[in-house]
Amino acid sequence: MTVPKIQMVNAVTMEHGRQFAQYWFEGNIDDACDDTDILTYPGDDPDQQADCVDLQDDITGRVFEAVTEQIAEAFVRIANAVIEEERTRAEELQGHAVLTAIFFEEGGGVTGFVEEFHGISAHGKTLREARARLTAAAREFPHANREGVRQRSASYGSVTRERLIVEITRE
Numbered sequence: 001m002t003v004p005k006i007q008m009v010n011a012v013t014m015e016h017g018r019q020f021a022q023y024w025f026e027g028n029i030d031d032a033c034d035d036t037d038i039l040t041y042p043g044d045d046p047d048q049q050a051d052c053v054d055l056q057d058d059i060t061g062r063v064f065e066a067v068t069e070q071i072a073e074a075f076v077r078i079a080n081a082v083i084e085e086e087r088t089r090a091e092e093l094q095g096h097a098v099l100t101a102i103f104f105e106e107g108g109g110v111t112g113f114v115e116e117f118h119g120i121s122a123h124g125k126t127l128r129e130a131r132a133r134l135t136a137a138a139r140e141f142p143h144a145n146r147e148g149v150r151q152r153s154a155s156y157g158s159v160t161r162e163r164l165i166v167e168i169t170r171e
Helices: 014-026 029-035 046-093 127-156
Strands: 101-106 109-116 121-124
Touching: 014 029, 029 046, 029 109, 109 127, 121 127
Parallel strands: none
Antiparallel strands: 101 109, 109 121
C-alpha cells in the first residue's frame, strides 16, 4: 500500500470556509468541497482518486453533521419571519391597489401617469412632487369617477349597481 500523494493546502482558512459555504449554497456539498481547492484531485491513479473522494466525503459529512441543527434552527426562524412579513404586508395592502406609475421628463418638470387607468396623470417640478400629485390623483380617481358616473347614470332611469370583484394579474 502506498501513501496517498494528494496535494493539500497547509491550512484551511476562513476564506476557504466562505467559499465552501457559497459553493454549497450554489450547488451541492460535495462540489463545494472540491471547488475550494483545499485538496488537489490526483491525475491518473484510481486509488489516489478514491482516497481524495473519501477525504472530501469525510469533510463534507462532518460539516453537515456539525451544522444541521443550526441550519434547521436558522431556517425555521428566518422562514417564519419572512412568512409573517408577507402576511403583514398582505394585511397592509387590504383596501389598497398596487398600480404602476410611469414618469418622464417633460416641459421642465416630471409628468407621471398610472398605467392601469386611463386619465390619471400629474405633473410636478421634481419626481418627488410628481409622485405625490400622482398618488393623490390616483387616490381620488375612484371617488371622482364614481360621482361622474352616478350623475350620468341618473339619466338612464332604473339602474342596477353591484360590486364587481376582479382578480388582476401582472404580465
